[in-house]
């Protein structure tokens with residue numbers, strides 16, 4: 001059933017899918033992988049585990065986003081799968097969020113193309129018909145947090161270094177309205193107001209308290225917990241769960257869908273400002289110097 005899916009992917013022509021491969025796994029399910037997105041299917045259970053693999057920090061570059069979008073489309077259209085576990089293959093990092101290099105020193109056409117891909121991944125994840133469980137096994141700032149927020153359930157590994165939140169203001173930038181909407185829907189208006197203004201990154205105990213995640217478990221139990229949560233969600237008849245999900249999320253998604261082009265223009269003019277470029281460059285430089 002495709003109640004929510006079926007929108008067109010608008011992406012740059014000619015983006016390579018790298019070494020994409022489709023083979024049959026031991027249980028007969030198709031196993032497909034690209035350079036940076038590993039998919040481990042369990043056809044019998046109807047679950048695919050997506051492992052993000054864009055080292056060192058799973059930053060969401062245009063190519064990585066494109067591979068992820070294509071992968072999600074394939075899974076959405078494959079009736080074998082009813083649920084996705086979203087996790088990382090990079091030790092200690094779920095995702096560092098949007099790739100700062102895509103937003104620095106490029107031209108307006110590039111910024112527009114990049115932002116369209118960011119919108120698309122959010123819409124694909126947020127409106128998926130499948131059950132999405134995030135198994136957050138690492139740090140998850142900004143765009144990394146946003147991906148987790150699109151999921152139906154979030155399990156975070158219990159490690160104080162694995163902080164999660166929308167920290168955009170710390171970079172001198174602003175979380176767009178649809179990031180904000182997704183956060184408000186998750187933790188409520190007051191907590192989101194404070195978290196967004198201060199750019200808070202919550203360690204696990206606080207993330208659980210504020211409702212940013214649903215469960216915190218020891219790191220070695222993250223996958224088994226995600227599987228057990230998934231089986232609970234998959235016990236609900238698909239049509240009832242999907243219609244309910246649509247009812248809960250449609251207005252938030254429509255808010256962006258209705259003004260997608262204007263949102264792209266806003267992003268391009270905001271990110272092109274000299275002062276914003278300067279802030280991002282300083283932030284990137286600080287990240288690089290941290291090691292030395």
Ligand SMILES: CCCCC/C=C\C/C=C\CCC/C=C/C(=O)SCCNC(=O)CCNC(=O)[C@H](O)C(C)(C)COP(=O)(O)OP(=O)(O)OC[C@H]1O[C@@H](n2cnc3c(N)ncnc32)[C@H](O)[C@@H]1OP(=O)(O)O
Nearest residue numbers: 059096097098099100139141142143173266267270287288
């Ligand atoms: C009213 C008008 C409104 C208009 C509004 C319109 C639009 C809104 C405008 C903009 C919205 C933009 C929304 C942005 C969302 C984002 O996601 S921005 C990205 C935010 N991410 C971060 O702040 C995370 C930064 N990274 C870290 O904190 C750490 O790297 C870490 C993830 C905790 C991992 O730490 P560690 O393991 O120690 O690794 P390193 O720090 O050493 O990093 C390794 C290398 O990776 C590079 N890197 C890290 N993060 C990024 C990134 N996000 N993008 C690109 N590259 C990244 C880092 O520089 C290191 O590189 P080198 O090895 O030194 O080359």
